[in-house]
Amino acid sequence: MPIPGNLLSAASETMDPTYSGWRPRTNCTLVAGTGGRAGGTKCLGVRSTAAAGAEAETVTAYPVTAGQTYHAFADAGGSVVERIGIEWLDASYSPVGAVTWSLWTMSAMAGWHRVSTAGVAPVGATRARLVLASAQTASGVSHFWENVYLGQPIRTTGNLMPWSVEATEIDASGWTAEVNATVSRQVPAMSWPVDAYTAGGHTLAMTATAAGNAAVRTTVRPAVTPGAEYLAYAYLQPPVLTATAWIELRWHDAAGNQIGAQRSVLAAPGTGMYRQRASAVAPAGAASCSVAAGLDGAGAGQILRLETVVVTAAPALAPGSVLTQDAATFEQGTGGWAVLSGTATLAQSTPWGAAALEGSYALTATSPSATASTLRSPRVPVTEGVNWRLTTGARATTGTTTSLWLRVRWYDSTGTSLGVSTGTGYAFANTGWYWMSTDAVAPAGAVEASVELTVTAAASASVLHVDGVSLRQVLPLTEVTTAEERGFATLTLRELVVGYTITIERETPDAKRTPVRGAAGLIVDQPITRELLVIEDHEIPMGLPVRYRITMTSPAGLRNTRSSALVTVSLPDRNLAWLKDPGNPQRACRVMVQQAPDWQRPIEQTIHRVRGRRNPVILSGRRGGKEGDLDIWTRTDEEREALHLLLDSGNVLLWQAMPGLGVSDMYVQVAEVTEARTGGTAAEPWRAWSLPLTEVDQPVALGVNGAGGRTWQDVLSEFATYADLLDEYSTLEDLLLDRRRG
Template structure:
């Protein structure tokens, strides 16, 4: 799959099926290599003519805007060259080179695939750019390999409060400052990232301890936060040695800039000194105004280096939609949080080392029982409970040592004064093996309850037993599947809850005759698409009008391996005024228009024919093709300037449209192409806003690959992070829709 937002073509990006997107620039020949990780497995082989630096570049030059920051990266493999780098070559309108923005040279040679990257602002006068690939070889006929190449706008973590350069240090290290005993630089270690991990680049922030002792650095940005909201800071950390005490810290500041709170999370290193993601979360205090993130080493030796990559601060996610427990108490990424042992001999701690045992993140809660007895664990109290409503507590556990006769999940209730109202009966589970098992239990909140905690009663059946627990959640139980017709906006909303992340899903709309039609999502028709959340909301803008339908859902553990099905209730989408009709763009539902129909088309169905006169015969011989779909003119009105502008926006793209009229009007829902459109006034007054339109329609097939355009999680916070004022937006986005979809001019 092509990298989203890439200015390069798929062939140039993936070097499949050929090298037509690339050419030589210095001391090299190029060819099609094998063993690549994208597309058809091809890669760009750059072979040196003589010892020294060799360079290859893109054949094409790509349009850029002076002053705008652009980003390029590539995966590369060599093994003999340590002097490899990537660059952006800036050109003026006549194609003359202005300058080159080069990455820092890779620190060490490595034969495996690893990433190089760089970002920089297009200089004054720049109108075009090319990607340069460079490596310095020790002799002639030495090959270096490249693929997965990107050039475009910066790729940053959606929702990150920190700007791109602070997150990635791809431009420079100016987003960071030394706090104690540290110096800062940028380094490019040879690190292999997943081929589709587009957030990870080549540059890392390198903190070097100046002398023996504690050392730390701090992001200079102070993004605004909302009190009482939980935030999550995370980064990849690469410690210098296995025994290093490396940490990340989320810090809060008041309106005067004074630090008022902090939460540190220390890395428990794994078997190697690789890159490990470490997380720290905390609820913003009532007087918090801004935040930042710090990182460091405790008891460092002089000269030791801590590297950081992909640093982010976001609103803390919910591991289950609607969960009332804080992220720290659900995930155990920074410790045991608010969990306690209220009875029994069990002890609890965060698992160690990093990645030893987890269902989410990198850690879990380790429960150790020295004797074959029962112990009770309790989470922090969570607010937001309403008496009389049903709630579900759930933990995910697995047996790591010994054996456990039962694990009971239940809810402990409290009133507003923290008075214990007792616990629910709970549900007792027997673990059939050592896999991870989800153990839910439902209960109705009693009168007076305003708070609740998750309780887990674990009973060991052998001495020295160890149970690991992760993803503890508590949420109000809502319908797993719900549908509602949004008549005024012309679509049906389908809500699916309690899905399994990383499973696949297919969603079908089922008509009265049993016909199943795949429903459209952001990636096209939802046909075994991967789930990234336990909650999925689908807006079906192609649902028929006036026809009862329901939705059939299939889930899969892997392609073709079905794990379950469910169905919704029946729902009907209505059109209030039968004199109106919907014109919809399946890929851009924000452009959909409700228009008044003046006259339905008089249809014709063209056919390709050739007639031949046979000498001596009275009748011609006619050869016919397949009769084509419907063609005709739809006459409509728009009643205001707003409707007129909306229809222009809908028609501007030339996309395939969906025409939907009320039932009984003699036409079925139809996908159409619209030809040349006349727009006429309906009266002589200049102030008259009504317009008469004639839309020449040609029937088309339903678009299959078109996905629903969306902002992919983009929020106002992302805009605030990147732009200082509204005036800055005017130079970048032509329309509000471009701002919504992040389509930059």
């Protein structure tokens, strides 16, 4: 898939099928390379023609807007160091100011690694060109490039921190030294996945000025809500295996005083980049938060590098789970779990990545003898009379665990135990991770609950790992609701199996099934990437009872099906109809029909009149779809403006009317439009429209545009004032879709 928002074409990004979007700039010729990962196996080879640095550039200069920030990155590999630059050009393609270069990589690396830079387009710049530079010291040496991007900064959705803190591509102004440290930027040669678009390139480098503890912190403090749980994480690269590197999420009151902190220490297995998390609930009085990182007992000159720093509202491990991140994933310790009975001891697994289902760590329960031990989680709020589902992953790594019982203990408002659920027992061998669950209804008076796991070890020194614990209310697997005023139905699917594929079809009373449209087009055998899926079906027919059929298929080909209840979406008046853009449902327009089309069905024919014969010989093509003029009214200025917005794109539209009028739902293209006044005074808002329609096929690959997970918090993290939004976006729809000027 092309990199989202890339100004470069897919070929110039991936070098597949050719590198024709690039040309030599200095001291080089271009050759086709192999071993690429982005889009195909090809890559760009920049071969030096003399013993000097070599540079290649894009043939095209891409449109930019002065004052906006642009980000560029590429994956490179070779025997020398490299950098990437953005050259700013004016309308006459003359350079404006200096090239915005990245730092040189700290060392050469033959394998693929990321280089990147960012900068603000200077005054007078209208276009930009990318430059790839490598520091060859001999002629005939090739340096290789692929996966090249130029566009708006790609940031982590939901990050409370601005991009200047998340990434240090422009400078390190989002950070300051706190104790015994200096702050700088470095570009280590480091491999990243080809689609890790928020990582790689410049890193924040904290250098200990002397022996002892060293720390840095963010200068930006985003607002938080007391009682809400937040998650901070970053990639940390310790200087040596024995270093004590950490990340800390801090809380500050309205006056800026620190009132709390949660530290998370990295148990590094080496000196690479490792993502470490810290999570906590914002305490009473918290108004803002910050992030700190550092080394305990650092040696003078030792360097800790940070990459991709994020603070976000903590997502539930499973939709609706009431367990905190700490107690569910054990990323910063044992999560408040305790041994209620038995001889087992608890610890966080070590090192990073050695044992985990979710994240990088797990809870480790070690039983010194072949006995039973009960482990208990911290208490969490629950609702009485509700069915709750406890789910966890577990594996036995030493010895054989004969059984694991899953139970939930309930408490009333005074903290008194109301008993424990019957639970469910599982027996499993030392063969890997297992997912297990049990259901229980909270008794009357229950306001809190804790998870209890009873593990029975069959041998001494048995070890059990636990991870991915959730406790959530059991909701319907399939749920459907309607929004008749906006002409769509919402389908909610829960407890999907990640790794399977899914097909969602809409079934009408005539038993016909039609795939439903999602963000990536019609949902047919699409991979499942999350347990919860919410789909808005804006193409549901009007006035007909509809149900949804869902088919999930395992990698082995096993199928699991379910269906929804019947649901109907109607129009309040049979004289009304919907005109919708399937890819942009926010533009849907409800209009009043003046007169339905008188249809024509054109056909291509060639007539041959044979001399001496009365009747001609006619060669015909296939008769085409319907064509005709739909006459409608708009009744208000708002309806008129909405119809203009719908028609402006020239996209394929969906025309929907109520059944019984002799008109089926139809995908159409609209030709030249006539908008006429209906008489009366100049202030009369009614308009008469004539829309020439041509029936076309349903667009298959077209996906539904949307915010892509962005929220108002993302807007607040990037922009200080509403005036900044006006400079960046032309319309509210552009803001919704993050479609910026230029």
